[in-house]
Structure formats: structure tokens, C-alpha cells
Amino acid sequence: MPEQIPPDSVGVVTPSSFEYPDAFLLQCGVALDGFTLVYEIYGQLNAARSNAVLVCHALSGHHHAAGYHSTDDAKPGWWDTCIGPGKPIDTDRFCVVSLNNLGGCNGSTGPVSVDSATGKPYGPDFPTVTVIDWVRSQALLADHLGIQRFAAVIGGSLGGMQALQWAIDYPERLATAVLIASAAKLSAQNIAFNEIARQAIINDPGYGDGHYVNTSTIPEHGLGLARMIGHVTYLSDDGMGQKFGRELKSGDLNSTQDVEFQVESYLRYQGQSFSRRFDANTYLLMTRALDYFDPAGAHDDDLVVALRRASCNFLVLSFTTDWRFPVSRSKEIVSALIAARKNVASAIIASEHGHDSFLLPLPRYLEVLGTYLARVADGLDSPATETPE
Numbered sequence: 001m002p003e004q005i006p007p008d009s010v011g012v013v014t015p016s017s018f019e020y021p022d023a024f025l026l027q028c029g030v031a032l033d034g035f036t037l038v039y040e041i042y043g044q045l046n047a048a049r050s051n052a053v054l055v056c057h058a059l060s061g062h063h064h065a066a067g068y069h070s071t072d073d074a075k076p077g078w079w080d081t082c083i084g085p086g087k088p089i090d091t092d093r094f095c096v097v098s099l100n101n102l103g104g105c106n107g108s109t110g111p112v113s114v115d116s117a118t119g120k121p122y123g124p125d126f127p128t129v130t131v132i133d134w135v136r137s138q139a140l141l142a143d144h145l146g147i148q149r150f151a152a153v154i155g156g157s158l159g160g161m162q163a164l165q166w167a168i169d170y171p172e173r174l175a176t177a178v179l180i181a182s183a184a185k186l187s188a189q190n191i192a193f194n195e196i197a198r199q200a201i202i203n204d205p206g207y208g209d210g211h212y213v214n215t216s217t218i219p220e221h222g223l224g225l226a227r228m229i230g231h232v233t234y235l236s237d238d239g240m241g242q243k244f245g246r247e248l249k250s251g252d253l254n255s256t257q258d259v260e261f262q263v264e265s266y267l268r269y270q271g272q273s274f275s276r277r278f279d280a281n282t283y284l285l286m287t288r289a290l291d292y293f294d295p296a297g298a299h300d301d302d303l304v305v306a307l308r309r310a311s312c313n314f315l316v317l318s319f320t321t322d323w324r325f326p327v328s329r330s331k332e333i334v335s336a337l338i339a340a341r342k343n344v345a346s347a348i349i350a351s352e353h354g355h356d357s358f359l360l361p362l363p364r365y366l367e368v369l370g371t372y373l374a375r376v377a378d379g380l381d382s383p384a385t386e387t388p389e
Contacts (some may be wrong), residue, residue: 008084009076010042010091012065015107016389018141030127033116037141038063038107039099039324042083044387045147051380052147052388053089054138054174055079055098056155056162059230059286060278066091081361088370093377094151095388102137103129103285111281112213124210124281130339131158137163139173145388149173151295151376156180156247156358157325158286161293164333167310168295175377176376177368178315181322181358183329184303184336190324193233197226210281211287214326223280224271233268235355236321303336310337314344316371317365319357345372 005011018037025031040063045052055065057078066083068076083096085088100108101214103126111126142150153163153174160182167177186194201207204222212218232240244263296303314337327348337344349365351357357365 005071006067009080009084010084011076012070013040013042013064013067014069015040015063020137020140020144020145024137026127026133027130028128032109032127034047035102035109035137036113037099037102037109037137039062039097039141041065041095041097041145041387043095045095046380047091048380049147050149050151051094051377052142052150053096054136054142054150054153054166055083055089055096055156056138056153056159057098057101057210058155058157058159059290060283061100061159062104063098063100063108064106066096070121079359081359082366087191088366088373089154090370090373090377093380094373097099097141097145097147099138099141100136101129103282103289105279105282110279111285112279114340120311121211121213123213124284126281126285128292129285130289131161131165132169134162134289135169137165138162139170142173147388149175151380152176152178152373153319153366154178154180155182157182157355158290158293161290165295167291167312167314168306169309170256171309171311174312175379176313176315177310178317178332178372179330181319181325181330181355182316182333183325184296186291187329191291193229193324194291197229198284198287200225200229201284205263207280218275219280220272220275223275223278223283226269226271226283227274228271228324231267233324234355236323236352238321239352239354242352248340263368267273287387297350303332304339307336307340307342310340310342314342315369316344316346316347317358317368318346319349319351319354319365321352322355322357324355 004040015038021034023031064077065079066077069378087093100106103110115122153166155163160179163179164179201219201222205221206217247262256315295306299305309336316330316334334346347368
């Protein structure tokens with residue numbers, strides 16, 4: 001646990017649940033009989049209710065983006081680097097909403113939830129969910145919280161895709177979209193990596209027919225391997241070289257006996273820990289949502305046309321060594337926004353840490369993001385006064 005909670009932390013936070021009671025028709029044509037979204041709020045709404053910021057999570061993220069659930073927590077939320085008093089997403093100025101998406105496994109309705117029709121967990125029968133569905137459910141959460149317009153919708157990776165979809169589907173409901181280490185659609189290589197990960201899961205004997213929850217088993221090996229595959233793609237060659245090199249954890253290369261490299265041990269640990277805290281069916285669902293995202297697809301593959309609906313300002317950030325969502329993919333978005341005559345700022349951040357850079361406390365990154373969002377906050381017209389229920 002932390003020796004003491006840092007002064008720039010949002011402190012101890014408690015998740016809340018939004019229960020949507022009505023039928024919710026998904027893009028795939030299946031209707032859910034209502035749903036639950038788990039969320040957290042950091043900061044307070046101002047009198048004009050104009051300072052709300054929505055944080056959208058990436059593939060394996062969840063609602064706990066900042067602060068601690070108790071003073072016994074070993075680590076803070078997944079984006080604590082960026083969210084808190086005086087941080088780039090400044091909770092002294094913004095009211096931040098962070099949620100676990102529909103289909104997740106951290107309290108929101110998803111594959112581990114009980115299907116009212118069967119009385120058992122949905123498992124693999126949970127319907128396909130898309131980024132469009134997520135944005136629609138997030139808008140309903142905003143309605144529940146009394147937030148008609150976000151000062152910003154922000155996300156990295158898959159979260160950036162959600163911010164882009166928000167700008168297209170609800171142009172009147174956000175002032176700014178911040179897209180970090182993201183893309184307007186996945187490349188064939190990215191889809192291939194996701195499929196390899198999915199095959200690792202469904203070919204694990206523990207996966208069975210996908211209803212492993214009913215038999216108290218999990219496809220631990222397959223899910224761990226999927227995480228290992230993904231984790232390697234989130235790092236860079238230089239970053240891995242500097243962190244691990246060819247250092248040994250055990251054994252002797254000269255005798256070739258019991259050799260284990262540090263990087264092997266690290267990846268196995270990442271895979272094992274992930275498989276104990278994340279649901280395999282949710283991983284399948286989330287990677288498919290990544291694969292299917294393509295807002296230009298409904299407009300003859302013309303991203304410029306798709307973006308003409310947007311009316312907000314944009315900030316697009318990318319990182320030099322991110323080969324999973326490379327700089328070129330962010331440049332495609334920027335070029336399309338310019339062609340669509342939108343107000344866009346962009347920056348390329350030098351980093352040796354690959355795709356994971358958006359999660360790290362890189363000084364230049366924090367400076368660019370913080371300066372931009374400070375200008376957004378400067379445009380707000382009243383002080384914070386209340387926390388939405």
C-alpha cells in the first residue's frame with residue numbers, strides 16, 4: 001500500500017453503478033433487457049455543468065482510472081498519471097467520469113453477467129458489442145448524470161476510437177475530442193494479432209464451449225498467452241532492449257542449462273496475473289470491437305465525409321516508437337480532419353516505450369496534454385460546485 005496518499009491524487013474513491021432499465025438495441029440487432037455500467041467520478045461539476053470530461057478506456061481497462069479504492073491498495077487507477085489535482089486532466093477544474101464499458105468484466109453488464117433468460121452467465125452467448133454501442137450507452141450514462149455536453153471526451157488506443165465516434169455520433173455533446181495513440185481503423189496486421197490472441201484462448205482446453213464459468217474453470221493458459229502476445233506489441237524493440245536486454249533470470253548460457261531470460265520471466269508473469277483478473281470471453285468481445293471499428297466504412301471508406309458531422313475541436317497525439325498504432329495512423333486522422341475543415345491540433349511525442357507510452361509519465365507528453373486541456377478549462381465559465389450522483 002502507499003505510505004501515504006500523494007497530494008496530487010484524487011484520494012480514495014468509490015465506484016457507482018448506473019442501471020438502465022429499458023431495452024437496449026445493439027448494432028448487431030440483439031436487444032439487451034437493460035444494462036449496468038460501473039463508473040467513477042473525480043472532481044465536481046461547475047454551476048453550468050460544463051466542465052465534465054469523459055475518459056474512455058482501452059482494451060483491458062475499466063472504470064478505476066485514478067485514485068485508490070482503499071488505503072490498502074498497492075497501486076492507483078490505471079491512468080492516475082494523468083488524472084488528479086494539478087495533473088493534465090486536472091480535477092480541480094474538471095469533473096471526470098470514467099466507466100467500465102458494456103461487455104466488460106468489472107461490474108458492467110457483460111459475459112460474466114447472468115442472462116435473465118437462462119439464469120446462468122452469458123459467457124460466449126453475450127451479443128457482439130461495437131464502439132457505436134459503447135458511445136450510445138455512455139451517452140445514456142451522461143443523461144443520467146445530468147451532463148448534456150462534455151468539455152472533452154478523452155481516450156488512448158481503443159479509448160481514442162470511442163472519442164472519435166463520439167465526435168461523429170454526438171457532435172453537439174462534446175467540445176473537444178482527444179485521441180491518443182489511436183487510429184480510424186485497424187490495419188490487417190493488427191487484426192491478425194487479435195486473431196492469434198483469440199485462437200490462443202478458444203483452443204485452450206479450459207475454454208471448452210465458452211461456458212467455463214459454470215464449471216469453475218478458466219482458460220488460464222490461453223488467456224495468459226493472449227496477454228503475452230498483446231503485451232509484446234505494446235512495447236518497442238528499443239524499450240525492451242533497455243529494460244531487459246539479454247539479461248538472465250537464471251541458468252548459464254555457456255552450459256545451456258536451465259536458461260531463463262528476464263524478458264521470458266516478465267512476460268510469463270504478465271500473462272499469469274492477467275489471466276487471474278480478466279475474463280476470456282470479455283477479451284474476445286473487446287478485440288472484436290477493435291477489429292470492427294471503421295467509421296469511414298459507412299461512407300464509402302471516405303473518412304473525410306465521416307468526419308464532416310463533427311463540430312468539436314480535436315487533439316491528436318502519437319508516439320514515435322508505437323508500431324501497433326503508429327504515427328502514420330494518427331496523421332491519417334489529422335489529414336482527414338483538415339480536409340473536413342475541422343479545428344485540430346496534433347503532436348508527435350518522442351518515446352522509447354511503444355504503444356504503452358500513453359499510460360506513462362513522460363514529461364513532454366504530460367506537458368502537451370496538460371497545456372491543451374488547461375486552455376479547454378480556461379474556456380469554462382463557472383467554478384466547480386457539485387458532484388453528480
